[in-house]
Amino acid sequence: MFTKKAFTLEEQVAQLQSRGLQIKHPRIAEKYLINISYYRLGEYWYVMQSDKENHIFKPNSNFMDVIALYNFDAELRLLLFDVIEKIEISLRTKLIYYLSHEVNPWWFQNFDLFTDSKALVKTLSSLEDEISRTKDEVIKKHNKKHNDDGRFPPAWKSLEQTSFGALSKLYGNLKHTVKAKDAIAKEFGAVNHTFLPSWLQSIAQIRNFCAHHSRLWNRNLPGTVKLLPKPPNAWIADEDNIPKQHEFSKLYVHMCLMKYMLNTIIPKNEFTQKLTILFEKYQNVDPNALGMKPNWQNEPLWK
Template sequence: MFSKKAFTIKEQIAQLQKRGLLIKNTVLAEKYLSNISYYRLGEYWYVMQENKEKHIFKPNSRFTDVIALYNFDAELRLLLFDVIEKIEISLRTKLIYHLSHEINPWWFSNSEIFIDSLQYSRTLSKIEEEVTRARRKDVTIKHHFKKHKDDLRFPPSWKSLEQVSFGNLSKLYGNLKHTVKSKDLIAQEFGAVNHTYLPSWLQSIAQIRNFCAHHSRLWNRNLPSTVKLLPKPPNPWIIEKKNIPKQSNKLYMHLCLMKYVLNTIQPNNDFTSKLNTLFIKYPNVDPNALDMKANWQQEPLWK
C-alpha cells in the first residue's frame, strides 16, 4: 500500500540535499519548487542519479543544471509548437482544397472514400463534437447554422475542418483509400513521394504536438511512434549515412522530418538557427539525449 506522506517544500529540498544534489541557493530553489512541482522536476534529475532505487545523485549534480534542462525543454516545446502550427495549417489547407475539388465540399462525411470504417466512425464522431463545440463559440459556424437551418449536413469542409484537431486531420488523411488521387498529391506536395510515408510522419508530429500542448517532457524521451523514412528523398535530406537517425523513438528523427516538411511549406525558414541557438544557450544539455548527430547543422536538410 502506498504510504508516502506529502513533503513541504523545505522538506523536499532537505531530502534532495541529503541524497547528494547540490543546492547553493535554497531560497531560489524554494521559489522554483513552489511553481514547478517536485514530481515534474524529477523527470529531469532522474538521469543525474547513480542509484535509481535509493535516489542517490552522482557527484557534482547541481540543482541549477536541473533547472537548465527544464528551461531548455520548455523552450524546445515552444519552438516545435511554432513549427507544427505551420505544418498543421498547411495540411488542413491541402485536405480542404484538393478533396473538395476531387470529390465535393462534404468529402469528410463520405464513408465510401475511407479504408477502415470503424476508425472513420470514431474520427467523424470527434469531428462532430468539435463542430458542435464551435457552434457555441465560433462566429463563422454560428452564422452558418443560422443561415442554413434547413441543411442538416455539416458545414462544408472549409468551415468544418477549421475546427478539427491536427490529430483528427492526420487520421482522416491516413484513412483515405489509396484510389483517392488527392492522397498521393498531398504527399507529393510535402515531399513524401506517395501515400506510403506521409501518414506515419503526420501521426508522429501529432503526438509531439500533444506533448507540447500538455507541457510534457520531450528531452530524453522515448517517443511511441514509428516512422517510415524515404529511401531516396526528392528534396534535401541527410547525405552522410552515419548522420541519418537510427532510433525512431528518439526526438532527432522527428525533428528531421518536421524540418523536411517545413522546407516544402516555407523554404527560407529559421528552424535551424533557432534550434542551434537553443543548444548554444544551454551548453550543459547533452544533444545525445535527443540522438542529435555531430555537426547536424551542416547537412543539406538543415542548411
C-alpha cells in the same frame, strides 16, 4: 498500503540535499518547487542519480543544472510547436482544397472514400463535438442560415475546428485510390501516400506532448516512421547521419521530418538557426539525449 505524507517545500529541499543534490540557495529552490512540481522536475534529475532505487545523486549534481534542463525543454517545445503549427495549417489547407475539388465539400462524410469506417465514425463524432462547442462566428452563422441542412458545414468551415491528430487520421484513412492522397504527399516531398501517414502520426504525438507541457528531452517517443529511400528534396547527405531504426525513438529523426516538410512550406525558414541558438544557450545540455548527429547543421536538409 501507501503511507507517504505530503512534504513541505523545506522538506522537499532537505530530502534532495540528503540524497546528494547540491542546492546552494534553498530559498530559491523552494521558489522553483512551488511553481514547478517536485515530480515534474524529477523527470530531469532522474538521469543525475547513480542509485535510482534509493534516489542517490551522482557527485557534483546541481539543482540549477536541473532547472537549466527544464528551461531548455520548455523552449524546445515552444520552438517545435511553432513549426508544427505551420505543418498543421498547411495539411488542413491541402486536405480541404484537393478533396473538395476532387469530390465535393462534404468529402469527409463520404464513407466510400475511407478504408476504416469505424475510425471515420470516431473522427466524425469528435468533429461534431468540436463544432457543437465552438464559439466561432462562421460556424454559428452557417448553422443559423442552414439549420435545415443535416450535413456538417462544408470542409473549409468544419475542418478548421478539428485537431492535427484528427486531420492526420483523416488523411491516413483515405483509400489509396483517392488521387488527392498522392497529390498531398508529393507536395510535402513524400513522393506518395506510403510515407506521409507515419510522419503525420509522429508529429501529432509530439504536438500533444508540446500542448500538455510534457518532457521531450531524453524521451523515448512512441511509434515509428518510414523514411524515404531516395528523398526528392534536400535530405541528409552523410549516410552515417541518417537515423537508423533503433534511433527512431529519439526526437532527432522526427525533427528531421518536420524540417523536411517545413522546407516545402517555407523554403527560407529559420528552424535551423533557432535550434542552433537553443543549443548554444544551454551548452550543458547533451545533444545525444535527443539523438542529434555530429555537425547536423551542415547537412543539406538543415542548411
